[in-house]
Amino acid sequence: MPIIQTDNLSKVFKVPRKDPGVAGAVKALFRPRYDAKVAVDGISFTVEPGEIIGYIGVNGAGKSTTIKMLTGILMSSGGAVRVLGRDPHRERVANAREIGVVFGQRTQLWWDLAFIESLNLVAKIYEVEPARYKQLLDQFSEILELKALLRVPIRNMSLGQKMRAELAATLIHEPRIVYLDEPTIGLDLIVKDRIREFIKHLNRDKGTTVILTTHDLGDIEELCQRVIIIDAGKLIYDGPLSTIKERFGKFREITFQLAKHDSTLQPPTGSEIIAREEYQVTLRFDRTLTTASQVASAVMSEIDVVDFSLSEPDLASIVKQIYNGALEQVAV
Amino acid sequence: MIQSIRRKTSIYGAIAAMVPKEYSAYSIWVWMQFIVQIISMMIFVYFWRAVYAGASTLGGLNLQQTINYILLAQILMPIVETRMIFQFGFMVRNGAVATELLRPLDFQGRFYIENLAGLGVFAIEKLPLLLVAIVFFGLQLPADPLIWGVFAISLSLGASILFLFDWIFASLAFYSTETWGLSVVRVGVATFFSGALVPLTMMPTWLQNVAAALPFGQTIFVPVSFLSSITPIANAPQVWLVQLVWLIGLLILSRWVFSRAVRQITVQGG
Numbered sequence: 350m351p352i353i354q355t356d357n358l359s360k361v362f363k364v365p366r367k368d369p370g371v372a373g374a375v376k377a378l379f380r381p382r383y384d385a386k387v388a389v390d391g392i393s394f395t396v397e398p399g400e401i402i403g404y405i406g407v408n409g410a411g412k413s414t415t416i417k418m419l420t421g422i423l424m425s426s427g428g429a430v431r432v433l434g435r436d437p438h439r440e441r442v443a444n445a446r447e448i449g450v451v452f453g454q455r456t457q458l459w460w461d462l463a464f465i466e467s468l469n470l471v472a473k474i475y476e477v478e479p480a481r482y483k484q485l486l487d488q489f490s491e492i493l494e495l496k497a498l499l500r501v502p503i504r505n506m507s508l509g510q511k512m513r514a515e516l517a518a519t520l521i522h523e524p525r526i527v528y529l530d531e532p533t534i535g536l537d538l539i540v541k542d543r544i545r546e547f548i549k550h551l552n553r554d555k556g557t558t559v560i561l562t563t564h565d566l567g568d569i570e571e572l573c574q575r576v577i578i579i580d581a582g583k584l585i586y587d588g589p590l591s592t593i594k595e596r597f598g599k600f601r602e603i604t605f606q607l608a609k610h611d612s613t614l615q616p617p618t619g620s621e622i623i624a625r626e627e628y629q630v631t632l633r634f635d636r637t638l639t640t641a642s643q644v645a646s647a648v649m650s651e652i653d654v655v656d657f658s659l660s661e662p663d664l665a666s667i668v669k670q671i672y673n674g675a676l677e678q679v680a681v
Numbered sequence: 682m683i684q685s686i687r688r689k690t691s692i693y694g695a696i697a698a699m700v701p702k703e704y705s706a707y708s709i710w711v712w713m714q715f716i717v718q719i720i721s722m723m724i725f726v727y728f729w730r731a732v733y734a735g736a737s738t739l740g741g742l743n744l745q746q747t748i749n750y751i752l753l754a755q756i757l758m759p760i761v762e763t764r765m766i767f768q769f770g771f772m773v774r775n776g777a778v779a780t781e782l783l784r785p786l787d788f789q790g791r792f793y794i795e796n797l798a799g800l801g802v803f804a805i806e807k808l809p810l811l812l813v814a815i816v817f818f819g820l821q822l823p824a825d826p827l828i829w830g831v832f833a834i835s836l837s838l839g840a841s842i843l844f845l846f847d848w849i850f851a852s853l854a855f856y857s858t859e860t861w862g863l864s865v866v867r868v869g870v871a872t873f874f875s876g877a878l879v880p881l882t883m884m885p886t887w888l889q890n891v892a893a894a895l896p897f898g899q900t901i902f903v904p905v906s907f908l909s910s911i912t913p914i915a916n917a918p919q920v921w922l923v924q925l926v927w928l929i930g931l932l933i934l935s936r937w938v939f940s941r942a943v944r945q946i947t948v949q950g951g
Contacts, residue, residue: 417779420783421782421783422779422782422783422946423946424944424946438944441782442785442786442787443785445782445783445784445785446785448783450780450783452779452780455776455777455779455780456780457780457783457784459699459703461703462699462702462703466699466702469695470695470696470699473691473692473695474692474695474696474784474785474786475785476688476691476692
């Protein structure tokens with residue numbers, strides 16, 4: 350029995366259209382005209398209990414709009430959505446009781462109050478049993494290292510501290526579904542790691558279903574078995590992460606900083622030069638044919654290298670490649 | 682049923698308890714408002730003394746009644762200067778409304794409880810001002826606790842009426858986030874027609890009619906009239922009935938408007 354089900358889900362926003370200049374502004378004042386902007390365009394998918402799903406796409410693809418419809422904040426313009434058997438917009442309050450939502454750039458906590466005060470109130474609102482609350486508070490404090498933060502007002506917290514506090518507050522009522530909208534945006538590696546561990550722990554120990562939107566492919570790789578990719582409001586891929594990894598994880602790029610100008614370098618086997626500047630050269634190699642260290646040592650034996658860095662393909666390039674037919678043989 | 686009421690009391694009680702905690706964070710603002718209010722009380726007292734120099738009664742009120750009325754009205758005036766309409770616009774524009782809608786609470790109920798708790802904080806906060814008015818400006822207050830009780834009930838009803846009225850206009854924020862102008866006009870109109878500047882009974886008949894058609898008088902003029910002995914407490918049941926009609930009418934209308942407006946919501950970002 351799926352826990353979330355969307356069927357041809359759509360959202361169209363009305364955007365006021367303004368012609369440029371003062372005349373345009375005046376015209377818009379007397380006769381406002383609207384353009385229809387399709388943010389989500391006929392998306393269908395189902396989610397089973399206990400899944401962790403990476404919901405990804407470039408900026409403006411419609412990720413957050415979908416999440417907002419699933420959480421009941423936005424009413425859909427078309428299609429159907431059911432979460433835990435309910436229409437989340439019509440039964441917003443009942444739905445809110447069973448879900449937890451983190452928007453990476455906002456806080457649900459009281460800005461001027463000590464974190465523990467906010468937490469106490471949230472626990473009260475969701476009617477968490479006092480004994481259970483204490484137990485969870487201890488547990489969360491340990492995993493997310495919150496002990497020192499309990500007395501600190503939210504406004505005095507750093508971004509990483511705020512996100513940890515936010516996660517604890519969102520999950521203190523043990524929601525069955527958690528929506529995480531960019532939970533690791535702007536965070537350093539240590540905090541990212543801690544947050545990923547926490548999400549894994551929730552999923553493993555409590556069977557919490559997690560829908561995660563992110564730009565960070567590291568998050569996806571660490572947490573998700575299944576990804577849904579959307580672009581321009583349409584679903585372009587829904588399937589296992591491993592397929593994506595096989596198709597696009599094959600290539601790595603390696604960039605060398607050079608001590609002096611060079612134009613003689615020949616790419617080692619299994620790699621090709623994709624960019625060459627005065628003191629920098631970038632190669633792409635196929636991981637199934639060679640390794641980073643082989644490429645690096647081959648290059649370094651030929652020329653004088655000051656520094657080098659390795660990078661993975663990013664989301665935008667994956668989406669572009671999917672458009673170019675890279676996934677045609679994969680069932681969507 | 683009793684179980685459900687107990688649960689709700691516990692939840693909304695906890696929300697109400699947050700209000701004073703948040704409030705203390707802005708203490709400088711409280712002192713500033715004190716000074717402004719003391720100055721305006723002084724101006725009003727001298728103004729009315731000058732007006733009464735050539736008359737013993739105006740609009741059926743003698744000087745002491747008018748002074749009592751105007752001092753109390755001045756102390757209570759900040760109640761009609763609520764920022765909810767503006768606050769909604771702000772919340773919709775910066776997207777904070779998303780997190781508010783995600784709480785498993787009745788949206789209106791939650792804001793109402795906060796509003797009511799704010800009124801409690803307000804009452805305590807204004808006590809020193811009352812003392813200033815008694816000692817320096819000759820405010821005379823009734824000793825009969827019954828009058829105070831009647832006043833307290835009609836003030837709570839009046840504040841609730843104003844809350845519901847504002848709720849309807851605040852809901853417009855879901856259609857157009859620019860509610861600042863509306864908010865400014867609303868405060869101006871409300872200050873005048875609530876009777877915070879002039880007792881409504883002193884206005885010409887046609888203005889009194891306008892005032893009666895608006896809910897603002899229910900918040901300042903009606904309760905203050907009890908406390909300054911303009912309205913005898915024998916009239917209380919009648920006055921409360923009128924207030925209840927306002928309350929129920931606006932409650933139904935405001936919930937209907939909100940249920941329509943919330944469908945319009947577009948949350949910025951993403």
